[in-house]
Amino acid sequence: MGLSTGIASLDELLExxxxxxxxxxxGGDWSAFVPxxxxxxxxxxxxxxxxxSFCFAESQLTxxxxxxxxxxxxxxxxxDLQSAQQQLLDLISGxxxxxxxxxxxxxxxxxxxxxxxxxxxxxxxxxxxxxxSYVFLQxxxxxxxxxxxxxxxxxxxxxFWRVDRRVLFQPIKAAGRYDPKxxxxxxxSGSGIRPASELDGESxxxxxxxxxxxxxRLYTEKRQVENELQRxxxxxxxxxxxxxxxxxxxxxxxxxxxxLVGVTAKEGLGFNRAFLxxxxxxxxxxxGKMAIGPSSLEEAIRIWTELSDRHLSYQDLLAAFDxxxxxxxxxxxxxxxxxxxxxxxxxxxxxxxxxxxxxxVIGPGGTRSHPEGLKILDLLGVERSAAAPLVYxxxxxxxxxxxxxxxxxxxxxxxxxxxxxxxxxxxxxxxxSRLYEEVRLRIKESERHIVELEAMQNxxxxxxxxxxxxxxxxxxxxxxxxxxxxxxxxANGLLKRHGPDSPDYEELKIVVDEVLRLEAIIRNVxxxxxxxxxxxxxxxxxxxxxxxxxxxxxxxxxxxxxxSTQYSNAVPRVLVDPDQIRLVLTAIINNAMESMADGGCLxxxxxxxxxxxxxxxxxxxxxxxxxxxxxxxxxFFTTKSLGSGLGLNIASQIIANHKGSxxxxxxxxxxxxFFINFPAGTHL
Amino acid sequence: xxxxxxVDDEKNLLRxxxxxxxxxxxxxxxxxxxxxxxxxxxxxxxxxxxxDIRMPELDGVxxxxxIMELPSRPPIILNSAYTSYKDNFLTWAAAAYVVxxxxxxxxxxxxxxxxxxxxxx
Numbered sequence: 121m122g123l124s125t126g127i128a129s130l131d132e133l134l135e136x137x138x139x140x141x142x143x144x145x146x147g148g149d150w151s152a153f154v155p156x157x158x159x160x161x162x163x164x165x166x167x168x169x170x171x172x173s174f175c176f177a178e179s180q181l182t183x184x185x186x187x188x189x190x191x192x193x194x195x196x197x198x199x200d201l202q203s204a205q206q207q208l209l210d211l212i213s214g215x216x217x218x219x220x221x222x223x224x225x226x227x228x229x230x231x232x233x234x235x236x237x238x239x240x241x242x243x244x245x246x247x248x249x250x251x252x253s254y255v256f257l258q259x260x261x262x263x264x265x266x267x268x269x270x271x272x273x274x275x276x277x278x279x280f281w282r283v284d285r286r287v288l289f290q291p292i293k294a295a296g297r298y299d300p301k302x303x304x305x306x307x308x309s310g311s312g313i314r315p316a317s318e319l320d321g322e323s324x325x326x327x328x329x330x331x332x333x334x335x336x337r338l339y340t341e342k343r344q345v346e347n348e349l350q351r352x353x354x355x356x357x358x359x360x361x362x363x364x365x366x367x368x369x370x371x372x373x374x375x376x377x378x379x380l381v382g383v384t385a386k387e388g389l390g391f392n393r394a395f396l397x398x399x400x401x402x403x404x405x406x407x408g409k410m411a412i413g414p415s416s417l418e419e420a421i422r423i424w425t426e427l428s429d430r431h432l433s434y435q436d437l438l439a440a441f442d443x444x445x446x447x448x449x450x451x452x453x454x455x456x457x458x459x460x461x462x463x464x465x466x467x468x469x470x471x472x473x474x475x476x477x478x479x480x481v482i483g484p485g486g487t488r489s490h491p492e493g494l495k496i497l498d499l500l501g502v503e504r505s506a507a508a509p510l511v512y513x514x515x516x517x518x519x520x521x522x523x524x525x526x527x528x529x530x531x532x533x534x535x536x537x538x539x540x541x542x543x544x545x546x547x548x549x550x551x552x553s554r555l556y557e558e559v560r561l562r563i564k565e566s567e568r569h570i571v572e573l574e575a576m577q578n579x580x581x582x583x584x585x586x587x588x589x590x591x592x593x594x595x596x597x598x599x600x601x602x603x604x605x606x607x608x609x610x611a612n613g614l615l616k617r618h619g620p621d622s623p624d625y626e627e628l629k630i631v632v633d634e635v636l637r638l639e640a641i642i643r644n645v646x647x648x649x650x651x652x653x654x655x656x657x658x659x660x661x662x663x664x665x666x667x668x669x670x671x672x673x674x675x676x677x678x679x680x681x682x683x684s685t686q687y688s689n690a691v692p693r694v695l696v697d698p699d700q701i702r703l704v705l706t707a708i709i710n711n712a713m714e715s716m717a718d719g720g721c722l723x724x725x726x727x728x729x730x731x732x733x734x735x736x737x738x739x740x741x742x743x744x745x746x747x748x749x750x751x752x753x754x755x756f757f758t759t760k761s762l763g764s765g766l767g768l769n770i771a772s773q774i775i776a777n778h779k780g781s782x783x784x785x786x787x788x789x790x791x792x793x794f795f796i797n798f799p800a801g802t803h804l
Numbered sequence: 805x806x807x808x809x810x811v812d813d814e815k816n817l818l819r820x821x822x823x824x825x826x827x828x829x830x831x832x833x834x835x836x837x838x839x840x841x842x843x844x845x846x847x848x849x850x851x852x853x854x855x856d857i858r859m860p861e862l863d864g865v866x867x868x869x870x871i872m873e874l875p876s877r878p879p880i881i882l883n884s885a886y887t888s889y890k891d892n893f894l895t896w897a898a899a900a901y902v903v904x905x906x907x908x909x910x911x912x913x914x915x916x917x918x919x920x921x922x923x924x925x
């Protein structure tokens with residue numbers, strides 16, 4: 121029952137085992153040996169093989185029924201190498217050709233080096249005795265390196281494996297003389313050994329077909345996964361380089377430019393043109409900001425030729441921002457700036473898109489093709505455009521639009537998806553730049569505040585110093601008064617008693633006059649230093665001004681100063697202390713006269729303002745330099761050789777006490793104008 | 805003959821005023837402080853008080869208040885180196901406010917005016 125075929129094929133396969141040779145079987149699994157050993161047993165039973173056969177095994181092999189012809193002897197239970205070798209010598213001695221079948225040596229000797237040593241020894245003895253032997257090794261129990269060492273010139277090694285329920289084997293190493301077909305895979309079965317490829321035609325074909333279908337399916341899946349992975353890798357590296365470029369600046373304009381370059385560059389998303397529209401929160405508008413792209417095929421060809429001629433890379437394009445861009449894309453920039461859509465126009469296609477979370481294609485075949493959308497496309501002069509909302513943390517920042525005007529390449533789902541990814545990064549970059557700008561402005565503002573605060577503090581300190589000085593002056597003036605009264609009083613008494621005929625009269629008169637002069641000075645100083653609380657009453661400023669100017673008529677004439685007045689009709693009365701205001705006007709007019717040493721014009725104007733009455737006094741004098749203008753109201757500030765430098769300071773104090781304001785404008789060589797604003801109304 | 809009480813903490817001023825008013829024919833009493841003035845007012849009748857304001861202890865304003873409470877209530881001329889007391893309404897009870905000056909004309913004029921318009925006790 122098929123034994124002969126089995127034997128024949130085994131015989132054929134091995135072309136007969138030559139005496140003096142060792143076959144080493146290298147198996148993956150013990151069960152793989154069984155069919156082979158069974159076939160071998162059958163072969164030995166035929167008596168074609170040398171009469172004496174031994175099986176040295178103590179594993180499962182010894183329990184196999186088919187090993188009947190073998191003289192079984194367990195020798196490999198020896199614990200050490202030397203006794204194992206001795207036992208082998210005992211076995212192999214004598215002239216009787218015999219076949220030896222050994223179970224797994226690797227299993228019996230845990231130490232790989234022992235297995236190798238045993239093999240070498242064994243193989244030598246076998247070749248001397250011209251017997252044949254079969255040795256099984258479990259795959260993995262002896263390393264390939266060790267197998268290589270065992271080469272003795274005539275050994276045959278096999279690889280065994282199982283597929284489903286079939287056992288296959290293939291010679292993996294053989295010395296010299298074997299037929300090439302030896303190295304084909306073979307199948308071992310109860311019916312014998314045959315080349316695996318000749319395995320039962322029909323079912324094999326079926327199986328093969330199924331296998332190949334499955335393989336094809338797996339292969340397709342694998343390709344898909346690979347493609348997906350490759351695209352992801354590409355996208356990631358693209359996004360990475362684009363993002364790096366976005367993050368390399370905080371300048372919003374430059375970021376916008378970089379976004380557009382990213383969308384249009386060949387190394388980037390590769391669209392023909394790109395447009396950026398941003399939300400203007402102040403005006404509640406979506407407005408076109410910036411665009412990149414050729415306006416016509418001719419321009420496109422010119423640009424692209426230029427790019428490839430000059431080998432301009434993405435990085436070069438980015439650098440172009442500094443050098444003369446955006447004149448280059450004037451046309452598209454003009455187009456995009458025409459887009460201004462109020463945010464409240466919810467039905468407008470751009471506003472609608474802005475509120476979306478995903479990019480869409482507008483135009484025929486796209487998700488939006490209503491007339492509104494087409495109007496925008498008309499403006500941009502393109503059939504179809506992709507639009508991705510720029511959203512950052514649920515805040516709509518704008519729209520990123522891209523089209524293929526020149527190439528007419530359709531916008532694919534993939535294009536939209538990568539546009540969306542890029543839009544996300546772009547949004548973050550825009551928002552970051554905005555935040556950065558905001559922080560920068562805040563810092564600038566704080567710095568300005570600090571400077572203002574410092575200036576204010578300086579002013580305060582100066583005014584404190586001045587007020588301390590004023591207090592000191594006031595105290596001194598008062599204290600001086602009493603002794604002056606004594607001096608002058610007694611001198612006066614003496615003067616009266618002695619009469620004009622006294623030889624001391626002249627000198628006493630000098631004392632009296634000088635004391636009077638000192639007292640006058642003190643009165644002036646005190647008036648300047650502490651003008652006192654205004655005793656306000658409803659006052660007609662025009663009347664007050666007219667009366668003063670009339671009183672001073674003589675002085676004006678002497679100084680060749682022409683005086684004119686410009687009063688509004690019906691200037692309301694204001695609540696002021698007329699005495700103090702007279703002092704203020706005197707100070708300003710004195711100042712004006714000083715500046716008009718060679719004569720000039722003095723104009724007093726009084727006008728109604730919103731909530732105030734403004735009085736101004738203009739002269740055509742020398743004017744005040746910008747530097748001095750800020751200090752004219754400071755105490756003791758004077759550019760005149762005469763004068764106390766207190767006049768304008770006291771004037772500003774008085775006006776402050778009246779809750780009014782005073783300031784001056786001046787042009788050197790043309791003259792100065794002093795303005796006083798009085799609060800309107802006659803009620804406190 | 806009218807009697808004038810002159811109150812000032814400056815001895816030189818007292819002497820000047822005493823000389824001048826005596827020469828003008830008034831009877832003059834002087835006091836170096838507000839307290840002394842009040843004491844003297846209780847001892848003898850006075851037709852007019854010339855009162856300094858800045859004085860140690862009892863100042864002119866306080867003295868003025870005390871004098872106003874006396875049954876005689878002589879008129880008072882406040883005589884100060886400071887104008888600022890004019891803003892203090894407590895000084896408004898005085899008959900006149902004359903700022904100190906080596907020229908005594910104003911002071912003398914006020915004194916004369918007050919003594920003439922006021923009935924003598």
